[in-house]
Amino acid sequence: MGQPPTDPRVRRRRAPEPLRRPSRLEAAPTGEEAARLAEARLAALMQGVADGVLFFDESGVLVGANAAAERLFGYARGELLGCNISIVLPGIDPSRERSEVEARRKDGARFGVEATIGEGRGGAQRQFAAVLRDFTDARAARAELQALQSELAYARRLSAMGEMTAALTHEINQPFSAVATYVRTARWLLQRKPGSRSPEIEEILDKAGAQAIRAGEIIRRLREFVTRGDSVKTVQRLSSLVDEATTLAFAGRRAEARLSVVRTDGDDFVLADRVQIQQVVVNLMRNAIEAMDGAARRELSLATSVADDCVRLDVADTGKGLDEAARLALFQPFRSSKTKGMGLGLSISRSIVEAHGGRIWAEPNSGGGAIFSFTLPKAEGRPE
Numbered sequence: 001m002g003q004p005p006t007d008p009r010v011r012r013r014r015a016p017e018p019l020r021r022p023s024r025l026e027a028a029p030t031g032e033e034a035a036r037l038a039e040a041r042l043a044a045l046m047q048g049v050a051d052g053v054l055f056f057d058e059s060g061v062l063v064g065a066n067a068a069a070e071r072l073f074g075y076a077r078g079e080l081l082g083c084n085i086s087i088v089l090p091g092i093d094p095s096r097e098r099s100e101v102e103a104r105r106k107d108g109a110r111f112g113v114e115a116t117i118g119e120g121r122g123g124a125q126r127q128f129a130a131v132l133r134d135f136t137d138a139r140a141a142r143a144e145l146q147a148l149q150s151e152l153a154y155a156r157r158l159s160a161m162g163e164m165t166a167a168l169t170h171e172i173n174q175p176f177s178a179v180a181t182y183v184r185t186a187r188w189l190l191q192r193k194p195g196s197r198s199p200e201i202e203e204i205l206d207k208a209g210a211q212a213i214r215a216g217e218i219i220r221r222l223r224e225f226v227t228r229g230d231s232v233k234t235v236q237r238l239s240s241l242v243d244e245a246t247t248l249a250f251a252g253r254r255a256e257a258r259l260s261v262v263r264t265d266g267d268d269f270v271l272a273d274r275v276q277i278q279q280v281v282v283n284l285m286r287n288a289i290e291a292m293d294g295a296a297r298r299e300l301s302l303a304t305s306v307a308d309d310c311v312r313l314d315v316a317d318t319g320k321g322l323d324e325a326a327r328l329a330l331f332q333p334f335r336s337s338k339t340k341g342m343g344l345g346l347s348i349s350r351s352i353v354e355a356h357g358g359r360i361w362a363e364p365n366s367g368g369g370a371i372f373s374f375t376l377p378k379a380e381g382r383p384e
């Protein structure tokens with residue numbers, strides 16, 4: 001193969017000269033030359049950075065602005081020099097190293113910037129540099145991501161409910177058929193001893209009442225679970241959230257695994273969105289039950305505990321366990337080993353836990369199976 005033909009229209013660029021270190025014998029620049037060099041370096045740096053940079057003196061007078069700052073505020077080249085910094089950053093406080101402040105464009109538009117202030121001393125005068133980053137886009141993107149995540153979580157709750165309908169119908173039917181049986185028995189007893197006030201009948205009617213309340217309670221939790229709402233965080237016990245979620249996740253599945261729950265004696269108060277944390281617990285429990293499908297030993301153990309500054313839940317199962325490849329991809333979306341799985345349960349759980357300032361992870365269970373755990377920061381206050 002020969003050299004590619006050269007196009008005469010293409011001017012060949014000369015290779016840049018290699019950078020040359022000054023030899024020891026060469027004197028380091030001094031005085032005016034050193035000042036000129038420093039200025040040239042500063043000018044190169046100012047024009048090269050993507051963030052806006054403003055220099056100002058002790059009285060707030062702008063003595064320098066790079067092109068990015070001029071663009072950010074909509075001013076022409078050099079137009080900002082000599083103005084007071086308050087025309088673009090009215091609320092800036094040079095004593096605060098890092099702050100989020102409102103900025104004003106020349107056309108009057110307002111937006112938010114993150115300002116980092118550096119201070120230097122040149123003679124008697126203090127000089128300041130403000131590095132400015134527009135966070136409007138980043139904020140909007142974050143808000144959009146949060147909205148999408150909560151939409152996704154809501155859609156998943158609905159689909160989980162769809163899958164659990166048969167089991168839940170059974171769960172709600174049970175107390176109602178108990179009510180029917182108690183009422184029939186009470187009627188039969190009354191027929192046998194008409195006009196009497198028997199403690200036996202009162203007891204049966206009390207039981208019927210309790211069962212009706214239980215059915216109502218299940219329906220209330222279901223309604224809460226499928227209601228779309230803004231995220232509302234309140235202080236509550238993690239163990240109570242776990243109890244409520246257990247009713248949902250274990251509905252109609254009692255025969256599928258033996259459940260044991262260890263509740264901490266400590267103050268397991270967390271600041272949490274009830275429905276969202278319940279969703280995480282339901283996801284982990286459903287995964288555990290599914291992983292134990294067909295296993296000889298099917299034990300699901302839930303345990304809450306309290307450490308220094310966090311509250312923790314462990315969900316341990318005796319299922320098929322986690323192989324190394326699965327472990328790496330567990331929390332990534334759309335990774336599922338199940339024919340009907342979407343692979344979303346764990347990734348949604350992780351985004352919910354992290355949005356609460358917590359952490360979620362998985363480990364092998366020493367006796368076989370897996371342990372999924374999450375922590376949430378301990379709440380300062382108590383339930384209202």
Ligand SMILES: Nc1ncnc2c1ncn2[C@@H]1O[C@H](COP(=O)(O)OP(=O)(O)OP(=O)(O)O)[C@@H](O)[C@H]1O
Nearest residue numbers: 287288291321336337338341342343344345346370
């Ligand atoms: N307790 C567990 N034991 C073993 N493997 C598990 C366990 N929990 C999750 N996994 C593995 O992690 C994968 C991802 O779980 P994830 O809950 O995100 O999705 P999924 O259960 O497959 O589907 P779905 O979207 O319906 O929840 C599962 O397919 C399974 O392979």
Ligand SMILES: [Mg+2]
Nearest residue numbers: 283287345346
């Ligand atoms: Mg799942």
